[in-house]
Amino acid sequence: MLLPQELVEIILDELPADDLGSLSSCSMACRDFAALARPRVFHTIRLMPPKTAENQTQCQKFHRLLTFSAHLAPLVKDLRIVDGNDRDYDWNGMKNAGTPWVIKSSRTLSLVLHVLKLKRLSIEAKPKLEWELMTRSFRAALRDAAPGLEVLRLRGIATSAAQELFSMISQAEGLKSLSISYQMRRRMITNLTLAPNWLPQLRALAFSDHYTSAQFARALSTSQLDFSNLRSLSFSGLDSPAISAFLKALPQENVVESLRIWYPISFQALREHEVLGIPSLPRLKTLRVRAPFGLLIFQQILEECTNTDLEEITFEGHATVLRQAPQFESEQWARFVSAVRQSPVTRVQFLVSGQIGLESSVQRYRSIVEEALALVGGEDAVSVQDLWHRNSAYLSVHICGGALD
Numbered sequence: 001m002l003l004p005q006e007l008v009e010i011i012l013d014e015l016p017a018d019d020l021g022s023l024s025s026c027s028m029a030c031r032d033f034a035a036l037a038r039p040r041v042f043h044t045i046r047l048m049p050p051k052t053a054e055n056q057t058q059c060q061k062f063h064r065l066l067t068f069s070a071h072l073a074p075l076v077k078d079l080r081i082v083d084g085n086d087r088d089y090d091w092n093g094m095k096n097a098g099t100p101w102v103i104k105s106s107r108t109l110s111l112v113l114h115v116l117k118l119k120r121l122s123i124e125a126k127p128k129l130e131w132e133l134m135t136r137s138f139r140a141a142l143r144d145a146a147p148g149l150e151v152l153r154l155r156g157i158a159t160s161a162a163q164e165l166f167s168m169i170s171q172a173e174g175l176k177s178l179s180i181s182y183q184m185r186r187r188m189i190t191n192l193t194l195a196p197n198w199l200p201q202l203r204a205l206a207f208s209d210h211y212t213s214a215q216f217a218r219a220l221s222t223s224q225l226d227f228s229n230l231r232s233l234s235f236s237g238l239d240s241p242a243i244s245a246f247l248k249a250l251p252q253e254n255v256v257e258s259l260r261i262w263y264p265i266s267f268q269a270l271r272e273h274e275v276l277g278i279p280s281l282p283r284l285k286t287l288r289v290r291a292p293f294g295l296l297i298f299q300q301i302l303e304e305c306t307n308t309d310l311e312e313i314t315f316e317g318h319a320t321v322l323r324q325a326p327q328f329e330s331e332q333w334a335r336f337v338s339a340v341r342q343s344p345v346t347r348v349q350f351l352v353s354g355q356i357g358l359e360s361s362v363q364r365y366r367s368i369v370e371e372a373l374a375l376v377g378g379e380d381a382v383s384v385q386d387l388w389h390r391n392s393a394y395l396s397v398h399i400c401g402g403a404l405d
């Protein structure tokens with residue numbers, strides 16, 4: 001008996017997108033369900049590391065499935081390749097499980113890529129994946145897949161040939177979102193250039209320039225890329241002059257609404273009156289800054305945002321500041337509170353995070369901050385909260401200013 005199409009659609013719409021078990025069962029129940037359920041089942045494929053070295057990889061199983069069921073290949077639009085997790089590495093960043101499975105299976109991955117027409121591609125490795133150790137066929141397959149991509153995410157790539165990596169990226173002319181985190185192996189710095197005909201209409205851009213002398217940021221700033229549609233911007237590893245130069249390279253009438261900045265741990269605090277160029281982002285709504293130093297940069301950035309339409313700012317200090325808690329710049333709280341009072345921002349958060357075992361430091365830090373606020377009369381502008389992040393096993397002290405909830 002045939003079910004009405006409307007009823008089939010209603011039943012499938014009730015199933016969560018991540019309930020692959022139920023969707024798979026529906027796809028095998030009858031043809032009516034299969035036509036609608038299978039595109040949802042195979043839209044996003046995640047290839048994870050094998051549980052043991054002897055196990056057949058998900059990549060090998062997926063390749064065999066595509067070989068015997070070629071009609072499924074057009075349904076795959078999003079491929080996510082993940083290598084490693086935090087438990088696979090020791091404190092020196094060495095992988096305990098041997099050669100990454102992506103390297104071992106790169107030839108099979110190239111065969112998989114050749115039969116797919118992807119819109120989204122993600123490769124994520126912890127702590128890093130050597131670009132040159134991938135087979136030439138896999139790197140060529142990535143280059144061939146690039147023109148059809150709208151979203152590309154490459155995290156944890158290590159290379160001594162950054163130009164080859166970015167030549168591959170330059171093939172993705174239809175990109176709307178790019179996220180890349182890479183390291184130069186042996187810190188070999190070169191003059192990176194982007195293809196002059198690479199003109200994607202990016203809406204989201206995230207990149208890391210740690211240990212690369214900001215070469216990607218410079219290449220972006222001096223390119224002919226059109227950033228007029230960019231709404232989300234995130235970067236790490238840049239110092240303040242590089243950040244300022246990059247923001248100034250954006251169009252005057254840019255539409256960036258979200259900005260995230262992660263300073264390197266080795267970076268020192270902003271110099272007096274040094275600015276980032278936040279006012280050059282007229283539509284900015286949310287700003288998040290993570291830095292290893294204390295209150296000075298946060299207060300200076302807050303003062304820089306006085307004449308903006310920002311709605312939310314989050315300042316996050318690295319766990320190292322907890323060791324400085326007894327002398328944590330208490331004399332600067334008066335200026336910080338004054339900046340909070342003058343800010344149009346509806347919510348300001350100041351976070352200090354630390355791993356489990358630093359509970360006593362967090363409590364001591366909170367007491368010092370509350371004492372400093374009492375001395376400068378800032379209790380109404382700034383509140384202190386302890387938060388326990390169970391999932392990530394982190395402790396934070398939240399100092400919320402502006403219009404408190």
